[in-house]
Amino acid sequence: MPQITPSEELAALFEQAELLDDETSPARDRLRKLVDQITDLDARVGGRFANPDEQLRLLHLRARSGRFLYQLGELDRAIADGRALVADGQRLLGPDHPDTLVFCNNLASLYRAAGRLDEAIALQEHTLMAAQRRLGPTHLDTLGYCNNLACAYQAAGRTDEARPLFEHTLADRERLLGADHPVTRVSRNNLADACCAAKQFDRAIGLYATTLDSCERTLGVNQLRTLVARDNLAGALRAAGSHDEAILLYRCTLAAREHLLGPDDPTTIASRGVLADACYAAGRNDEAVTIYEHTLNDARHILGPRHASTLAYEDSLACAYQIAGRLADALPLYEHALTGREQLLGPEHPDTLASRNDLAVAYHVAGRIDEAIVLYERTLAARERVLDADSIDTLANRSDLAHAYRAVGRLVEAIVLFRRAATDCRRLLGPEHPTTQTLEQNLADTRAQVR
Numbered sequence: 001m002p003q004i005t006p007s008e009e010l011a012a013l014f015e016q017a018e019l020l021d022d023e024t025s026p027a028r029d030r031l032r033k034l035v036d037q038i039t040d041l042d043a044r045v046g047g048r049f050a051n052p053d054e055q056l057r058l059l060h061l062r063a064r065s066g067r068f069l070y071q072l073g074e075l076d077r078a079i080a081d082g083r084a085l086v087a088d089g090q091r092l093l094g095p096d097h098p099d100t101l102v103f104c105n106n107l108a109s110l111y112r113a114a115g116r117l118d119e120a121i122a123l124q125e126h127t128l129m130a131a132q133r134r135l136g137p138t139h140l141d142t143l144g145y146c147n148n149l150a151c152a153y154q155a156a157g158r159t160d161e162a163r164p165l166f167e168h169t170l171a172d173r174e175r176l177l178g179a180d181h182p183v184t185r186v187s188r189n190n191l192a193d194a195c196c197a198a199k200q201f202d203r204a205i206g207l208y209a210t211t212l213d214s215c216e217r218t219l220g221v222n223q224l225r226t227l228v229a230r231d232n233l234a235g236a237l238r239a240a241g242s243h244d245e246a247i248l249l250y251r252c253t254l255a256a257r258e259h260l261l262g263p264d265d266p267t268t269i270a271s272r273g274v275l276a277d278a279c280y281a282a283g284r285n286d287e288a289v290t291i292y293e294h295t296l297n298d299a300r301h302i303l304g305p306r307h308a309s310t311l312a313y314e315d316s317l318a319c320a321y322q323i324a325g326r327l328a329d330a331l332p333l334y335e336h337a338l339t340g341r342e343q344l345l346g347p348e349h350p351d352t353l354a355s356r357n358d359l360a361v362a363y364h365v366a367g368r369i370d371e372a373i374v375l376y377e378r379t380l381a382a383r384e385r386v387l388d389a390d391s392i393d394t395l396a397n398r399s400d401l402a403h404a405y406r407a408v409g410r411l412v413e414a415i416v417l418f419r420r421a422a423t424d425c426r427r428l429l430g431p432e433h434p435t436t437q438t439l440e441q442n443l444a445d446t447r448a449q450v451r
Helices: 006-022 028-045 052-071 075-092 098-113 117-134 140-155 159-177 182-197 201-218 224-239 243-261 266-281 285-302 308-323 327-345 350-365 369-386 392-407 411-429 434-450
Strands: none
Touching (some): 006 052, 052 075, 075 098, 098 117, 098 140, 117 140, 140 159, 201 224, 243 266, 266 285, 266 308, 285 308, 308 350, 327 350, 350 369, 392 411, 392 434
């Protein structure tokens, strides 16, 4: 049997990758096998194809491999491969080549997914500036990079920097592509997300409703992208406090996904999880527990026990159990979710920090104060480094640790933290805000204990 040549192997792998790209939910074992084959081909002949078109094709194939690794939840490997791909693109094509810019954009997106926001922003800023030079400010790729930089700013809590970029991108895409173009709808959704983050809920709801109307008119009521648009509108209604309206939309979307995709499809599982979140936020905890249990069981079976979504459902179900007074059921879930996130995402990823804080609160409630303090201290130190000393999560963490110190008689340390938390809240939220007043009362009460 004749031996297959590297060129023939490249063509076959590229065809397989295109087929998998077209599938809604390709099997994980097929994705992993293809990624390993691409890695092996690159290790054997990468950079040594005589035909420039084949060399470029291998770079594109490696970019697809990075997307497959992301689908598999293997972020660290995806980032390592993405960094190597950017370096090879810069060396073989040039730093401002359009394909190199695509590779940079993809790597920045992986950094953002991994919570490495400073690296994501720096690389996205570089990519946007290079695209503006090479392609021009209104080129569609440039607008895409502008949108992605705004997304990175948004993820970092820099909403005031994100919103003007979203506004600019939406206006140019509406002018160039039309109001109903899929890419324009993405821009409109991103701007709506930024409005939600800024608590401009009326505008956000209007933007999401416009997108949903566009999808229903041009795609159909139960087309998959229409379901996403309906979810987005439900999310804005939930954020605005219209919980019952939101839950009705989420139930409608879940039923459609179960019909179109089946109950075990990962997207359907995610839709069920969102419905559980909405029930939890509305105070309908019994419903939330039932739906979370169903969701977690499916996620473990379909996605795997170490998938990021599975770990998120564990943490959410633990919270619902805790609200229901089932602390003994909650603690093992909190512990497993934290261990899994530390291994998958790293010890200082925002989701890991949230898990560690949730476990600390649960230990505190269970009377395991010393263990709670250790976790509170680690989480606070990391949040001050990774997030911001003034972020809401950091302020809440500081207050929680102060309460724990007070519970074990470490009153001087508690006073220091309560004073700082109260001062920061007075500055950020105002002296009349309920959180500020609660913290000042906690500070006064702790001082009274010292006297």
